[in-house]
Amino acid sequence: MTTNPDPASWLADHRDRLLEGLFTLLRAPSVSTDPAHAGDMRRTAAFLMAHVAGIGLQNVQLLDAGGHPAVYADWLGARAAPTVLLYGHYDVQPPDPLDLWHSPPFEPTIRDGRIYCRGASDDKGPFWTMLCALEAFFATQGGLPVNVKLLLEGEEEVGSRTLPAILQRHGEMLRAEVLISADGSMWRPDLVSVNMNSRGLCALEFSVTTADADLHSGRYGGGVANAVTTLCQIVATLHDADRRVAVEGFFEGLRPPSNLDRASIHAIGFDEAGFLAEIGARPGAVERGVPMLEAMWLRPTLEINGISGGYEGVGTKTVLPHAATAKITCRLGIGQDPVAVADAVERHLQAHCPEYATLRVQRGNDGARAYALPEDNPALLAVERVLETLHGKKPLHVGVGGTLPISSMIKQHLGMETVMMSFAVSDSNVHAPDEFIRLSSFDEGLQAWLLFLPELAASHKGHAV
Amino acid sequence: MTTNPDPASWLADHRDRLLEGLFTLLRAPSVSTDPAHAGDMRRTAAFLMAHVAGIGLQNVQLLDAGGHPAVYADWLGARAAPTVLLYGHYDVQPPDPLDLWHSPPFEPTIRDGRIYCRGASDDKGPFWTMLCALEAFFATQGGLPVNVKLLLEGEEEVGSRTLPAILQRHGEMLRAEVLISADGSMWRPDLVSVNMNSRGLCALEFSVTTADADLHSGRYGGGVANAVTTLCQIVATLHDADRRVAVEGFFEGLRPPSNLDRASIHAIGFDEAGFLAEIGARPGAVERGVPMLEAMWLRPTLEINGISGGYEGVGTKTVLPHAATAKITCRLGIGQDPVAVADAVERHLQAHCPEYATLRVQRGNDGARAYALPEDNPALLAVERVLETLHGKKPLHVGVGGTLPISSMIKQHLGMETVMMSFAVSDSNVHAPDEFIRLSSFDEGLQAWLLFLPELAASHKGHAV
Incomplete structure (x- = not known):
């Protein structure tokens, strides 16, 4: 036995x-x-x-x-x-x-x-x-x-x-x-x-339309707004020159990193150059003044996950796109409310849409803290x-x-x-x-x-x- | 007989x-x-x-x-x-x-x-x-x-x-x-x-890449540049606040409208509001100070014909896009050289690409005057x-x-x-x-x-x- x-x-x-x-x-x-x-x-x-x-x-x-x-x-x-x-x-x-x-x-x-x-x-x-x-x-x-x-x-x-x-x-x-x-x-x-x-998460999607259908870029170009250009101009307002999210109210409630957080990050001795080289990326994309690991672990982000509009096939098509769409997700830092952040982004998008375009937002679920x-x-x-x-x-x-x-x-x-x-x-x-x-x-x-x-x-x- | x-x-x-x-x-x-x-x-x-x-x-x-x-x-x-x-x-x-x-x-x-x-x-x-x-x-x-x-x-x-x-x-x-x-x-x-x-025409296409492959927006977001955001920021530099093309050298050689051109346009008594209503568009998109018909017949344009990057399917995908592409065609006014315009646009794109991104331009044919x-x-x-x-x-x-x-x-x-x-x-x-x-x-x-x-x-x- x-x-x-x-x-x-x-x-x-x-x-x-x-x-x-x-x-x-x-x-x-x-x-x-x-x-x-x-x-x-x-x-x-x-x-x-x-x-x-x-x-x-x-x-x-x-x-x-x-x-x-x-x-x-x-x-x-x-x-x-x-x-x-x-x-x-x-x-x-x-x-x-x-x-x-x-x-x-x-x-x-x-x-x-x-x-x-x-x-x-x-x-x-x-x-x-x-x-x-x-x-x-x-x-x-x-x-x-x-x-x-x-x-x-x-x-x-x-x-x-x-x-x-x-x-x-x-x-x-x-x-x-x-x-x-x-x-x-x-x-x-x-x-x-x-x-x-x-990090937390919230998601939304938005579209810009400028006419009922795609138009001939020769016949209408100069007189009618290009939905893709308009959408890009709106996206470009989402960050400032320091690569900081430029949406009013976006950082509301965010708890700044603690001394312990910063000490933990410092203890890692992170090899930024090696990390970027692994994925074929180059330095310079981090928000000014923020250590890279803090930017990836604690700092909120606003990312365009995808964009589309107009002709995406092979070669040239002289079309004036009437509609364009972008998907956004934000990673959230400690203390941020996902719904409040999505609200702030939605307000920003609407506020930056010119009079000649219509902007529609589709919200994701309530997100996660x-x-x-x-x-x-x-x-x-x-x-x-x-x-x-x-x-x-x-x-x-x-x-x-x-x-x-x-x-x-x-x-x-x-x-x-x-x-x-x-x-x-x-x-x-x-x-x-x-x-x-x-x-x-x-x-x-x-x-x-x-x-x-x-x-x-x-x-x-x-x-x- | x-x-x-x-x-x-x-x-x-x-x-x-x-x-x-x-x-x-x-x-x-x-x-x-x-x-x-x-x-x-x-x-x-x-x-x-x-x-x-x-x-x-x-x-x-x-x-x-x-x-x-x-x-x-x-x-x-x-x-x-x-x-x-x-x-x-x-x-x-x-x-x-x-x-x-x-x-x-x-x-x-x-x-x-x-x-x-x-x-x-x-x-x-x-x-x-x-x-x-x-x-x-x-x-x-x-x-x-x-x-x-x-x-x-x-x-x-x-x-x-x-x-x-x-x-x-x-x-x-x-x-x-x-x-x-x-x-x-x-x-x-x-x-x-x-x-x-x-009008004349020239065409080019450009892409922005920021890494070797699409990345997880949680793991990398904040540390690595988003190619779609970067591309949008570059597109947004192509026009100024007056909706005028902001590319240095773009208007080189352009013959301004003659008095006869302006008289012909004036003679038409163009119904701008009716024209826009037909296609579901709204006013305000024309370059400041340019009559609409002149903008559509004589003035050069720079249009994004299509854009793509990242996830374009249904729903949310928390991806950090590593590549994005846009197609451009320019309608040209009298006197502009299609190759010189494409050169100017290409120089502008390269000059506005940040250090952390790679921009590649693919030129169309020589275009038309x-x-x-x-x-x-x-x-x-x-x-x-x-x-x-x-x-x-x-x-x-x-x-x-x-x-x-x-x-x-x-x-x-x-x-x-x-x-x-x-x-x-x-x-x-x-x-x-x-x-x-x-x-x-x-x-x-x-x-x-x-x-x-x-x-x-x-x-x-x-x-x-």
Whole structure:
């Protein structure tokens, strides 16, 4: 009769089977944005429900608010220990363009120590390592070091459309001291880091029209306004000569970077030139007086995501365009209200539209607020200790220039902070062909989750999480 | 035995057969831009060669410089009379979009006193009336009142690509006192007018790139330049606050409007508000201080014909575009050099591109110069007398805001002026679905050509044409 090994030995003994489980999960084309994959979404949720029930979680259920449902389960048997909400998402991005993949997008393929598959890093691989760690504790200790609630979302890649409704309906069931997200990634492959904040987002689209239809540029040119030129002139008013957003009221509520933010950024010793060279960009585009990392992590932006108007085909067409359109998204800093920012941009656009043109604005959804994790959050401190144990040095504090709506939603609806713990790396072709996760990242994730749950329990003994 | 009637009676007697000939010509889908219609182009040219030989013209031949050939013929038996080069073009625009036609585009159909068919007004109908008049003179008088050289081009709708080569090779054969063009149209349906000038043209396209590929607007936004925003900022420098082109050197060589030009424009009593209302446009877009008709007929323009960059699909995509493109054409005033203008625009674009972006310019062909017909040209005076005879009042002098490359080519290569005489009307859906010509315009054309050739011969007796 074998004795129960410790969780780490158990994981080492079962690694092949655990990887095979991940491969099964990866083979499911759970593309949330494509109605053709609705069946795959249901089958993936059913697979996960069966899996989490099998490893020892309880109260397994679907949380359905009319979209792709989330999978919920919990285990609340750790008396006097904290309760954490563990988060991941089982939906993935579409695999297009298919012809740029070097192996089938939904057939996990190991090459050069990496698993190539859609969803490998975003987010099936990372949350699977979390589930493996839970399984190891259940298998070797019959329970978990902390109370766990699990939330596996099915709509992260489509903007978490029904998550707010799920949080409202099931708020009490989901409440915990903190949310630990297995989504996200390390900022740079060569640096161990923790994410301290993410930017918010708002979106709008606008069009300019100057006549009923496109006109002959010879017959009408000089007498009638060109909608494309007019739109460009309006876009050019959105920033000033210092590349600062020039929209009145845009910066309302923005919290300036703290000394700690600035110290964290300084500690990174960021190589601006190397960063730009990697992507074929040149210096000089940052807002005057703002350090580049601050500009990408904390400072709000106003980007034109796309523009179109007139003749876009090959060669010359002597048309006077009557209509042109531009899409705008703003990344928001801490403290900005997405609706107020969109209002300010809309007012600016209307105010800068000349009398001979008509400007129409189409607003996106309500957007998302920026999120900032307090530096003294106990779960964050636990993650930092785990990373220091694994890597021998304290992780850097980094920002996320992108938007993680889950963080601000959870904060808004349940008052909880979000701590991110993913071992995917930012170079993993997420949302692109040849998405992969390193096998070393998979193993690092297993180790980290094994260390993290007891660390969290121990920290709780000293002070409330 | 019947005696020969006069040409007008002959035309009245043969009207049905002459119209049937036009219908045969219209049924040929002679689309010069589409290689699939190469055979139709050859058959149409062959049909016209046979036809013009049949009515009495001589020396019938194809002028081939590697593109769609032109049909040439002449009759030089009018001693002591002037020699005119009569011009038309037998190629047509593509019929797309097909679903907007109310009868098949290549089946001439009479509805409400109009012949609907691709090419009806541009240019088969107008040059066919010219050929009918020649036939009437040959049939009733055994010859023509003047010496005629006929040039029916096959590439007008594709920019007269090989016409310069044809003019160079066959200059001596084509030389005449003046070119009379059966292409073009009356400026307004309700006004009898002659065209006094047309604008020139030059074209270029430019792109701005700021990185190797589109980037994630969260990860990179604030640190890397947005190519669409940059392009818009450059476009916005092309005009000043008075809507005047702000490119250094742009107006070099431009001949200011003469007192006669201004008097002609004043004589028109142009209804600006009505003109704009027709096309759903509003006032205020004209360059400050410039009368609207002068702005559309004589003043150079710089138009963005099309723009594209980033994500142009439905909904939001949080992309930071790395590339954007705009197409430019300039309409040129009298005296401007198309190559010099394109040079000036290119220099301006480069000078206004910020250090963090790369701007590439792709030049179009050498463009075309504006053309102005001298007010005292004898053939113009003959056309004016014919129109006054037909309509009881002197025709107005109008400009053509568009470009008629044939005029400047003929002037450049053969030193000849171009007088336009077409009875198509500007509302005829030229280049669009449901192109038509009024039967009344067809009849007016027959009458006008019958009057014009003797008028030209008579004027020559007084003074050299």
